[in-house]
Amino acid sequence: MTTKTPTDKTTDTTEATATTTPVVPLPPAVARATTVAGSAVALIGTFLAWTWTDEFPGNLTVTGYPGGLQVLTLVGAAVTLLFALSGYGIKGLRWLTPGGTNSPVLLSALGVLGTTGYTLGAISQELGGLVNLEPGAWVSGIGALVAVLGALGLPADQPYGADEPTPGLWGRIRHSLTAPEPGRARELPSWAEILIIAAGFGVGLYVFAYGIGTEYSELFIGFLVTAAFGFTAVTRAGLLKRLSALTAKHRNVTLTAAFVAAICFPFTQSNDQFALIGANILIFATVALGLNVVVGLAGLLDLGYVAFLGVGAYAAALVSGSPQSSIGVHFPFWAAVLTGAVASLVFGVVIGAPTLRLRGDYLAIVTLGFGEIFRITMNNLNGNSGPDVTNGSNGIPNIPDLEVFGFNLGVPHDVLGHELTRSGNYYLLMLLFTAIVVLVFRRSAESRIGRAWVAIREDETAATAMGINGFRLKLLAFALGACLAGLAGTVQAHVSYSVTPEQYQFAGSVPPNSAFLLAAVILGGMGTISGPLIGAALLYLIPAKLQFMAEYQLLLFGAALMLLMRFRPEGLVADRRKQLEFHETGQLDVPDDKPLPDGATGVAKAGA
Amino acid sequence: MTTTAPTTTTVLDASNVTMRFGGLTAVRSVDLTVNSGEIVGLIGPNGAGKTTFFNCLTGLYVPTEGKVEYKGTVLPPKPHLVTQAGIARTFQNIRLFANMTVLENVLVGRHTRTKEGLWSALLRLPGFKKAEEASRERAMELLEFTGLAAKADHLARNLPYGEQRKLEIARALASEPGLLLLDEPTAGMNPQETRAAEELIFAIRDKGIAVLVIEHDIRFIMNLCDRVAVLVQGEKIVEGPADVVQADERVIAAYLGTPFEGAPGQDEAAEVEAAEAGAAEAHSTTEGDDK
Numbered sequence: 001m002t003t004k005t006p007t008d009k010t011t012d013t014t015e016a017t018a019t020t021t022p023v024v025p026l027p028p029a030v031a032r033a034t035t036v037a038g039s040a041v042a043l044i045g046t047f048l049a050w051t052w053t054d055e056f057p058g059n060l061t062v063t064g065y066p067g068g069l070q071v072l073t074l075v076g077a078a079v080t081l082l083f084a085l086s087g088y089g090i091k092g093l094r095w096l097t098p099g100g101t102n103s104p105v106l107l108s109a110l111g112v113l114g115t116t117g118y119t120l121g122a123i124s125q126e127l128g129g130l131v132n133l134e135p136g137a138w139v140s141g142i143g144a145l146v147a148v149l150g151a152l153g154l155p156a157d158q159p160y161g162a163d164e165p166t167p168g169l170w171g172r173i174r175h176s177l178t179a180p181e182p183g184r185a186r187e188l189p190s191w192a193e194i195l196i197i198a199a200g201f202g203v204g205l206y207v208f209a210y211g212i213g214t215e216y217s218e219l220f221i222g223f224l225v226t227a228a229f230g231f232t233a234v235t236r237a238g239l240l241k242r243l244s245a246l247t248a249k250h251r252n253v254t255l256t257a258a259f260v261a262a263i264c265f266p267f268t269q270s271n272d273q274f275a276l277i278g279a280n281i282l283i284f285a286t287v288a289l290g291l292n293v294v295v296g297l298a299g300l301l302d303l304g305y306v307a308f309l310g311v312g313a314y315a316a317a318l319v320s321g322s323p324q325s326s327i328g329v330h331f332p333f334w335a336a337v338l339t340g341a342v343a344s345l346v347f348g349v350v351i352g353a354p355t356l357r358l359r360g361d362y363l364a365i366v367t368l369g370f371g372e373i374f375r376i377t378m379n380n381l382n383g384n385s386g387p388d389v390t391n392g393s394n395g396i397p398n399i400p401d402l403e404v405f406g407f408n409l410g411v412p413h414d415v416l417g418h419e420l421t422r423s424g425n426y427y428l429l430m431l432l433f434t435a436i437v438v439l440v441f442r443r444s445a446e447s448r449i450g451r452a453w454v455a456i457r458e459d460e461t462a463a464t465a466m467g468i469n470g471f472r473l474k475l476l477a478f479a480l481g482a483c484l485a486g487l488a489g490t491v492q493a494h495v496s497y498s499v500t501p502e503q504y505q506f507a508g509s510v511p512p513n514s515a516f517l518l519a520a521v522i523l524g525g526m527g528t529i530s531g532p533l534i535g536a537a538l539l540y541l542i543p544a545k546l547q548f549m550a551e552y553q554l555l556l557f558g559a560a561l562m563l564l565m566r567f568r569p570e571g572l573v574a575d576r577r578k579q580l581e582f583h584e585t586g587q588l589d590v591p592d593d594k595p596l597p598d599g600a601t602g603v604a605k606a607g608a
Numbered sequence: 609m610t611t612t613a614p615t616t617t618t619v620l621d622a623s624n625v626t627m628r629f630g631g632l633t634a635v636r637s638v639d640l641t642v643n644s645g646e647i648v649g650l651i652g653p654n655g656a657g658k659t660t661f662f663n664c665l666t667g668l669y670v671p672t673e674g675k676v677e678y679k680g681t682v683l684p685p686k687p688h689l690v691t692q693a694g695i696a697r698t699f700q701n702i703r704l705f706a707n708m709t710v711l712e713n714v715l716v717g718r719h720t721r722t723k724e725g726l727w728s729a730l731l732r733l734p735g736f737k738k739a740e741e742a743s744r745e746r747a748m749e750l751l752e753f754t755g756l757a758a759k760a761d762h763l764a765r766n767l768p769y770g771e772q773r774k775l776e777i778a779r780a781l782a783s784e785p786g787l788l789l790l791d792e793p794t795a796g797m798n799p800q801e802t803r804a805a806e807e808l809i810f811a812i813r814d815k816g817i818a819v820l821v822i823e824h825d826i827r828f829i830m831n832l833c834d835r836v837a838v839l840v841q842g843e844k845i846v847e848g849p850a851d852v853v854q855a856d857e858r859v860i861a862a863y864l865g866t867p868f869e870g871a872p873g874q875d876e877a878a879e880v881e882a883a884e885a886g887a888a889e890a891h892s893t894t895e896g897d898d899k
Contacts, residue, residue, distance in 0.1 A: 439730075440730055443729050443732065447728075447729030447740075448718075448719060448722055448740075449729055450729070451708070451712055451715055452719055454705065454707075454712075455705050455716045455719075458705035458706060458708060459703050459705060462699065462703035462704070462705065463705075463716070464687045465696075465697055465703075466720075466779065466780075466783060467691035467692050467717075467719050467783055468688055468716070469688045470688070476726060480726070
């Protein structure tokens with residue numbers, strides 16, 4: 001099997017050459033050489049000066065030392081070069097492209113062109129004219145363009161589909177971006193597989209930390225372009241599929257690796273502001289994961305979920321010892337967490353008990369109402385229109401910093417020679433809560449209770465006929481979700497120093513609100529663990545980094561959601577179920593984990 | 609008529625069941641018993657009240673009058689409690705959990721026979737793993753029994769029609785019922801699949817589970833059932849062994865209608881024929897005139 005795979009692939013490619021026409025008519029050899037040359041030129045260009053003044057952020061004036069946006073072009077060009085060289089079948093590079101060979105080249109070349117083109121455009125726009133470009137910029141730009149043209153001349157990775165045997169120009173371009181699925185991976189020793197997983201998460205952490213640490217919006221846009229094309233290229237190359245096969249195999253190792261990578265994050269940031277973004281992303285992601293229990297597993301559309309975060313936060317604030325709290329007590333942290341979680345749980349049961357008798361849209365409307373009721377009640381408990389509990393719209397400010405085991409989270413600490421700032425401390429504390437929520441989600445999903453939730457989501461009548469007490473289990477999901485949000489709320493109150501009713505709206509510009517939470521779950525992928533985490537990170541990071549488009553934020557957000565629902569309705573991370581549900585293949589689903597034992601023995605024999 | 613051996617016990621005893629929806633009486637004082645090891649059929653034309661009666665047995669409706677007893681105790685009024693008591697059912701239009709795997713579907717059927725709650729799942733208490741494994745084992749046994757074991761990891765939606773019906777039965781059996789209610793188990797099946805379903809139901813009977821079947825396919829019912837009850841307009845008109853029921857005049861009348869009093873004789877027939885011939889002639893002449 002191992003020896004067969006490369007041969008299979010070469011025959012595939014030759015077949016494709018025979019039946020497909022490249023977008024730019026070039027002989028394959030010439031096309032590949034052009035691509036390699038173009039990306040090499042683009043790469044060299046990044047070492048030259050791109051502009052004459054350091055008025056453009058990132059200082060692109062130094063020769064011999066790429067900076068700012070040049071680094072992105074450099075990385076993109078290097079990736080393109082590697083993919084293109086892998087197409088030559090160079091030993092040691094072939095593992096890069098187990099799926100498609102030529103589509104990743106095209107995608108990464110497009111990424112380089114996008115980043116470089118954007119940079120050139122931004123320089124000439126901000127400094128007033130093309131005249132501000134130094135030769136290095138032209139070198140990289142032309143190199144990137146040549147690389148794209150060359151990549152367009154490469155043959156497609158798979159023959160045309162039967163429904164469109166002779167596509168037009170647009171069809172050919174679209175087709176050249178597709179790639180076949182990679183074959184079964186060669187069995188590696190498990191330590192090597194674990195090492196690969198660790199490396200994968202290391203790269204992921206680095207990319208993520210880089211994205212958070214981008215200091216100006218031009219760099220962040222460049223980062224988004226490079227990351228989007230790079231991610232697609234890696235997917236088309238089949239590397240992602242390989243990695244996810246490994247992570248599915250070593251699930252505990254994967255969880256640990258993800259956790260360790262997440263712990264490392266604050267040590268990569270020296271700026272407190274960026275660590276704060278990290279902490280806020282974690283709060284948002286944790287709440288989104290809690291919502292995923294309710295929406296993703298049990299199928300209950302809850303539009304007022306942020307109220308439970310609010311209940312937890314208010315409960316923690318009231319017992320935090322803040323001078324403005326109407327209850328003058330100061331609970332230790334563990335007791336405050338317990339108070340917040342229990343308060344949310346009680347609130348969840350109280351709201352859930354009457355509303356969960358409704359189904360579908362009606363449930364959504366009622367929960368939306370209850371979410372608003374919470375916010376308005378908090379506003380009215382101000383001493384004027386009600387008893388003085390929450391200080392009304394002023395909220396409860398001056399929440400003191402936490403002290404856990406004599407460790408004050410409010411002041412910086414030196415850990416392993418790195419200064420951990422206040423936000424870094426809270427980030428690590430929040431990470432602990434995220435880990436708990438991940439564990440709760442995973443364990444409850446893979447149990448009798450989790451199956452009953454999914455059964456209720458699928459067909460409540462049939463579930464009841466199977467002996468499932470629908471109302472009780474729905475209430476359980478609702479209460480569990482509320483409790484998890486309450487947990488996150490207790491930390492949020494301390495991170496943001498104050499709680500006010502306006503933090504807990506249905507839709508607002510600052511992410512943890514009901515609409516964004518639901519969007520994070522749907523965008524990321526319902527019913528998965530990593531989906532809401534990724535969705536929340538994106539939904540928090542993009543508005544936080546692109547302050548200049550604050551006015552259009554909701555508009556762009558809506559457009560992005562529509563595009564996603566059109567092209568990838570199952571979300572960024574799809575569980576196998578959803579993928580089959582939304583992309584009808586027209587043939588029976590043959591699970592690929594069944595023939596594994598045969599394949600494994602085959603490999604063992606071949607290896608022996 | 610009903611008791612065959614002294615060892616049989618009454619599993620289901622519905623007595624004087626009446627179901628009214630406002631002024632409409634859908635089911636009128638129906639008595640029906642099902643004994644252990646028996647396959648009983650319930651037939652009747654469309655709208656006869658079969659499904660209403662079925663819903664009274666499964667806890668979806670509470671009968672207006674009369675009572676339904678399962679093994680000597682009156683049935684609770686909630687469907688999930690009925691399942692827990694030991695009555696499992698399938699649906700006329702297949703209602704599988706389409707986006708769960710075949711195995712998961714059967715595991716959901718085990719819900720009432722396992723007790724592990726949320727805490728047990730979250731803390732992975734000692735009994736959890738054992739209970740999960742036992743459930744899985746039992747579910748796989750049932751899949752072997754229905755011949756679906758090879759497809760345990762497929763999504764239920766991707767099974768062919770006949771296998772989806774089988775899976776519904778396997779899922780119902782997973783709740784370890786004493787009585788299985790099948791609502792039109794062969795609807796939409798071809799003759800081969802119907803034969804297979806028949807075999808399966810016999811095998812279920814041999815496991816000691818009583819079966820009550822609603823069906824339209826008379827041939828299927830006649831092969832299968834020890835006893836057949838016929839429901840017409842909400843009333844049970846006859847009950848007995850298959851051949852007796854089949855020959856019963858009232859049953860034939862209910863399905864095919866009764867010949868009316870003055871059935872047409874030879875004379876009337878000849879008269880009609882003559883009249884028709886005359887009409888045809890007249891028609892052709894008018895056509896000729898036109899030309």
